Amino acid sequence: MTKTVITGADAGLGFSFVKQYAQAGHEVLAGCLSPHLGQIAELAQTVSNIAPLKLDVTSNSSIAAFMDQMKDEPVGLLINNAGVHYRKWSVPEDVVFSDWEHTLQVNTLGPARVSFAMRGNLARAGQSKLVTISSDWGSVTKHPGTAYDYCSSKAAVNSLMRGMAQNWVKDGITVLMVHPGWTRTSMGGEDAPATADENAEAVCAVIDNITQKDNGRFVDNQGNDMPW
Numbered sequence: 001m002t003k004t005v006i007t008g009a010d011a012g013l014g015f016s017f018v019k020q021y022a023q024a025g026h027e028v029l030a031g032c033l034s035p036h037l038g039q040i041a042e043l044a045q046t047v048s049n050i051a052p053l054k055l056d057v058t059s060n061s062s063i064a065a066f067m068d069q070m071k072d073e074p075v076g077l078l079i080n081n082a083g084v085h086y087r088k089w090s091v092p093e094d095v096v097f098s099d100w101e102h103t104l105q106v107n108t109l110g111p112a113r114v115s116f117a118m119r120g121n122l123a124r125a126g127q128s129k130l131v132t133i134s135s136d137w138g139s140v141t142k143h144p145g146t147a148y149d150y151c152s153s154k155a156a157v158n159s160l161m162r163g164m165a166q167n168w169v170k171d172g173i174t175v176l177m178v179h180p181g182w183t184r185t186s187m188g189g190e191d192a193p194a195t196a197d198e199n200a201e202a203v204c205a206v207i208d209n210i211t212q213k214d215n216g217r218f219v220d221n222q223g224n225d226m227p228w
Contacts, residue, residue: 008082031055057110
């Protein structure tokens with residue numbers, strides 16, 4: 001049974017990824033801010049291959065505690081999904097700098113912290129996949145001219161993962177960045193054209209089909225290359 005770790009699994013896309021991979025027979029470790037509350041806790045009571053675990057990707061001590069439970073177990077798939085996006089349509093120059101700093105902590109340094117901590121687990125799986133949920137707004141070419149905080153955090157995580165792809169391929173780790181599509185969640189809003197389940201299903205199909213030749217790519221939820 002493939003062991004899969006998903007961050008930001010409490011709600012939205014993360015929760016949909018948990019359902020998708022549990023249904024596919026993976027042993028899912030669901031990293032959550034509140035693992036004993038809400039829909040993730042309810043699901044885990046009825047689905048035996050889901051384990052909600054406390055994980056704050058901005059906290060070194062939280063990640064260390066998470067890794068204490070992981071120990072040296074091999075991990076076949078890590079999905080860095082946890083993310084935040086504040087004041088989406090506000091005037092970009094009115095950004096709250098403390099929010100910007102927190103956005104970078106979650107969206108950029110969070111994937112770094114978790115991935116670095118789990119490198120050994122991914123390597124022990126033989127051929128593993130490290131997937132980071134990015135965004136079309138992380139494309140410098142397609143910058144929307146707003147949300148400087150969010151866009152810069154996603155562009156930065158793309159750069160980080162691109163570099164890791166070069167260095168970690170020798171460990172059998174394939175690194176991929178995926179724009180999941182505009183999603184009808186608390187972050188994406190009610191006007192988004194697709195539900196979390198729909199876009200998660202599309203992303204999972206992309207993940208299932210990637211091989212080492214895809215290492216370091218930035219793609220959309222159909223597997224097409226995104227502009228940097």
